[in-house]
Amino acid sequence: MADKIKPKTRKDLIMDAALCIFAEKGFQNATITEISKEAGVSDATVYEYFGTKEDLLFAIPERITKDTFEASAKVIPYIKGVEGKIRAILLFYIQLYQSNPNYSALVLLQLMSNKRFRQTPAHTAIRKSSHVLLDCIREGIADGTFKKDSNPYLVRSMFMGTIEHLFIHWHMQGMPKRKPSIAELLDPLLEIVFDGIRAKKADSGTTLYLKLEDAGALAKILQKKGGGTTS
Amino acid sequence: MADKIKPKTRKDLIMDAALCIFAEKGFQNATITEISKEAGVSDATVYEYFGTKEDLLFAIPERITKDTFEASAKVIPYIKGVEGKIRAILLFYIQLYQSNPNYSALVLLQLMSNKRFRQTPAHTAIRKSSHVLLDCIREGIADGTFKKDSNPYLVRSMFMGTIEHLFIHWHMQGMPKRKPSIAELLDPLLEIVFDGIRAKKADSGTTLYLKLEDAGALAKILQKKGGGTTS
């Protein structure tokens, strides 16, 4: 196990340097010379490993994205309850973005709006993970946790859109040094959405809400019976 | 009024051409020569009006953004109720993005992640409008429409993040010809969020929700009184 200390190949050195510089100055404003200098190699070596500057850009998120999302996919099935699963998936995203600011800057600011990136293995991994989230929401609708008429695509966009929006603003605000408090917003976010889409029936042990207009009718029912609620 | 038919200045022609080409191929992949040819002017004329290619990019959303958001700001105060106000603001965004696909592609895909764009009048207008939305949410919290412990920043990110996410995916999907159904998702979106943050108390005239545990006590009250709800 001691030989697991990787000696950092030149390829890794180049990608590490590129990640820093791309995240800091943006893809277009970064030069190959700058990256090769930072990595301590020559320009030619960069082209030895990566055909073009854009190939280098696309290669960077590949390792981390695949590793993370494959790990996520393995864990999720063992979590019981769709709400817990959804929470776990979103926590994965938030922690990934939060603990790798350069990575998230790259993905959210440079890659997400690049059409060629969409034909990349890294993006396939992202898409797959996004699909897992969608399936969880569908499962929640199917098993009665969420309202039958919920739009799963909308709900997914609410989750992913909100989280990405928060991170984009964090990056654009110009202070990615300070740890963001986005993880603390996960539970409030979940609470709002779940509260909004949760089926309001008395089949699970959750809190039950009734419209006031129905309260009159309910009052009579409650009077006749002892107070037991049978569906 | 007949002389209101603008003869389309060269500046406008250039910006129109640039909008099309930037939206289609992206800022970096578009060349000045291409734009000037499309506009029917020479390269030099482009530089006559716009110092740099980026200045041209930033100039494009200026008119439409300012016009739209200033119009929005004038209308909002006349709408009663924070929920209506919020709905109106979001509808403004959606209709703006939906009826100007090129504009929304430019803003959402190219400009939002550009740091220099943030120091631009166009972005100031966007920020101002975003602040109006935040104020509405705060107003809703203050007047008891929404829960006291709602995080207005989070709620705003939920609205804007979701809408932007939906539009970005619409653009990236590669079929911006077909009219998107995003406007139809506004009410479901509002329903979920409002449902999640609405104060469940009996202080405003809106629909009222009660916890089931309270229904027993309510039943007695309703029996004694005729049914009128005085606060």
Added chain:
DNA sequence: TACACGATCATAGTCACACTGTCAAGAGTT
């Protein structure tokens, strides 16, 4: 030690494109 071979470097060169500068050709005005 000597050799071979692959990896890396240094360097020079090509090409595309943003941007500049110059000057001449219209168009409008006096």
Added chain:
DNA sequence: AACTCTTGACAGTGTGACTATGATCGTGTA
């Protein structure tokens, strides 16, 4: 006609991605 302002044509510069080539370094092998 003279004057001015706008526009176009075009040549030129600088930067940076990418290519091509030969030198050099490091390592394993005879």
